[in-house]
Amino acid sequence: MxxxxxxxxxxxxxxxxxxxxxxxxxxxxxxxxxxxxxxxxxxxxxxxxxxxxxxxxxxxxxxxxxxxxSGESEELAPLPPRDVALKLLWESWSRACVLFRFYHRPSLVRILDSFYENKDGQRQNFTDEQLKARPLIYSILAVGALFAKEDLQEDDVSTREFYQDEGEKYFLTAKSMLDVTNITDVYSIQTMFMLTMFLQCSGNLKRCYSYMGIALRAAIAEGLHRKSSLVGPTPIEDESKKRLFWTVYKVDIYMNCIMGLPQSISEKAVNMELPKDLDDENITNQGCIDQPWGKISSTGMNNEHTKLMLILSKIHATLYPVLKWDEETHNNILSLQNELDQWLLQLPLQLKPGYEFLDDTERDYYLKPCKLLYMDFLLARILMCKPFVHYIAVNPEQAPRYAFQISVAWSCIEVSHQVIHLAHEMIQNSLLSSGYWFSVHTIFYSVTCLMFYHHLMDLSLAKNNGLDVQKDCGLGVDILMCLKNSTQAGERSFNVLNSIFKEFNRKTTELSMQTLAAVTPREPDVTPEDLKFFNMESDEYLDRLLKDFLPGDMDLSDMGFDNHVLEEMEA
Structure with missing residues (x-):
């Protein structure tokens, strides 16, 4: 057979x-x-x-x-049937790229359709536009295939592996059609960016960082960071350039802040304006059509995210890599807190956390970007508080000179609590995927921060601030396990993050000990054995997480998970 x-x-x-x-x-x-x-x-x-x-x-x-x-030296995967290609295009647009709009969708669909009209599929019959857009289409299909797996049951292993293989096949096809040493047009830069999205969603951060560097440098080389590059000849091309630059730039900021790396280009070197808040259908070759009153386009939502990422960049530049405490630092932190507060205040009503949607149509359109925006707002707050979290071990009555640092540290604990419950809500509403690497990072940091706090309480080095920390830690680990087990990428990301935060907790504990030694008459009664928790190998560390926060008699239904989430956890 x-x-x-x-x-x-x-x-x-x-x-x-x-x-x-x-x-x-x-x-x-x-x-x-x-x-x-x-x-x-x-x-x-x-x-x-x-x-x-x-x-x-x-x-x-x-x-x-x-x-x-295809008539070329390499052999390329064919495009899938048209209805499948459109479905994968939509999966990428509506799941992977909710806050990353970098092309004009009707134009891309038109080009995609043109390939199905070219029956023989020979390269010599392709137009110049088709040849340039072809790798972009394959790269989008690759990401769409990764996210399409979420429509499948967890136990359908072979089919989920097939989707992964399909994604890799399209990824390799797109990559084979590019000369990464000669990225000189908008389509090629868009393709490079989409390849970084595939790598990010696959948990391959090292290659993702390299590809992002190529995309950003190519965008700068083409002058996309300057308004002078807006030379038409149509509004579609100018708006596509704006979208592309800001998307590439903000994801570069995103990665550098999380990975603790320096920014690639200063905001001072950029004078490109933000894209217009218009639905794609309202941007034509002849001109732009006014947006319906009261409706925020997906590009408008992305502009709000871009503004947030620019604040994130300021936080990173001000507080990292080494924080020197002085009056200037104190004033800078107050200024950054004010910028974040103002960003939240000026958000359109439909994007504010806690907004009550008028109907299901409005909810379906705004809910996911609203929650993802709020998750990244909490990430910005966490990164601002992170350098101070070890001060939760200090009693403000014993060290009044550290009152401000201590208050910032407790803010970190409170924000971590908010992240866990936001993530729980997003999972319950099918709004969170293991492919959202930045969101998974935020959740992971919040869990480890709360676990650090819980461990200090066990050592009687921190007071309870009224939160049910044990429950938060258990809920957070459940969420991470759910995301970890859903895809290969989730498992790969989890393992990387586990190693990163093991080191974070070890260093943070050491800082707490040093700070306590400086403010108390004698060193706290903590033995090396107490600190062993933060000096384990990664696998052993994970086992300890599960032992401490997933005891066998824990009733997960008490935490509010519905049946399909519980089934995933049991699997």
């Missing part, structure tokens, strides 16, 4: 993507030699796992859907 291969098709009844099984008419040379079933992919799963070269001696016998020779 011939082996079978999965290809994507659309289920007309549910409008969701599903894999369709086709027979593979020919196995690769390696599988045929070993008499193993071959999945017909390029490379096939067996060759990929064994790191062998995957060769099909007779390519002509491979079925459509596997490999397409």
């Amino acid at each position: 011939n082996p079978k291969v999965l290809v994507l098709s659309m289920d007309n009844s549910t409008k969701k993507l599903k894999p369709k099984r086709l027979r593979v008419s020919h196995a690769c040379d390696n599988c045929r030699l070993k008499k193993k079933k071959c999945d017909g992919q390029q490379p096939c799963k067996l060759c990929k796992n064994s790191e062998n070269e995957c060769i099909y001696s007779d390519r002509r016998r491979l079925p459509a859907g596997t490999v397409l020779t």
Whole structure:
């Protein structure tokens, strides 16, 4: 019996993507030699796992859907059926890129349609626009395939792996069509950015950082950080340039702040204006049409996120990497707190946390960006408080000169509490994905911050401020386990973050000990064994988290998880 291969098709009844099984008419040379079933992919799963070269001696016998020779030297994956491609495009737009609008969607759909009108698919028949946009389309499909997995059940392992393989196939195809040493047009920069999104959502942060550097430098080289680059010839092209620059720039800020790296370009060097708050359909080649009254476009929501990221950049530049405490630092922190407060105050009503939506239509349109914006607002507050968190071990009555630092430290604990409960709400409403690396980072930091606080209370080095810290820690770990187990990317991100925050907690404990020694007559009665919690290997550290905060008799239903979340946790 011939082996079978999965290809994507659309289920007309549910409008969701599903894999369709086709027979593979020919196995690769390696599988045929070993008499193993071959999945017909390029490379096939067996060759990929064994790191062998995957060769099909007779390519002509491979079925459509596997490999397409496009007239170029490399062999490229074909586009999926049109309805599948549009579905993946939407998955990327509505899930991965909610706060990252960097292209004009109707224009891209028009170009995508043109490929299905070109029946023979030969390179020599492509227009210049098609050739430039083709890698961008593949890169968007790659990210869409990653997020499409969320429509599947957790126990459908083989199909979820298929989606991952599809995403990687489209990613490699997009990458093969780019010369990363010669990124000189808007389409190529857009593709580089989308490849960084794929890497980020896959938990591959090292390559993501490298690709982001290429995208940002290319954007700067093309002058996209300057208003002088807005030369048309149409509003679509000018608005696309604005969107692209600000998206690339703010994600670079995002990554550098979280990873503790210096900013790539100063805001002072930028004079590009923000994109217009217009729906894509209101931007045409002939001109721009006024936005309906009261409706915020997805680009307008992105502008609010961009403003927040610029404040985040100021926080990072002011307080990192080394904080020197003096009157200037005190004033800077007050100024940054005021900027964050003003950002929240000036948000449009529909994007404010706690806003009561008028109907389901308004809720469906605004809820996800609203929650993601608030999560990043809390991230900004956390990064501002982070350098002071060790001061929760200090009694303000014993050290009144540290009153301000202590108050900032307790703010960090309160914000961490807010993050955990916001994440819980987002999971309950299917608004949070393990592919949202920055959000997972924020949750992870909040959990470790609360655990650090809980451990200090165990050592009688911190007082209870009224929060149920044990419950918060348990809920936070449950959320992380849910995100960790949902995808390979979630597990990879979790392991990276686990290592990062293990080191953070160790250093923070040391700072607490040093601060206490400076403000108390004698060193606190803490033994090296007490601090062993923060000096374990990563795997052992994780085991301790689970032991301390997921006891076998804990009733997870008491925390408000619904049945499908509980099933995921049990799995």
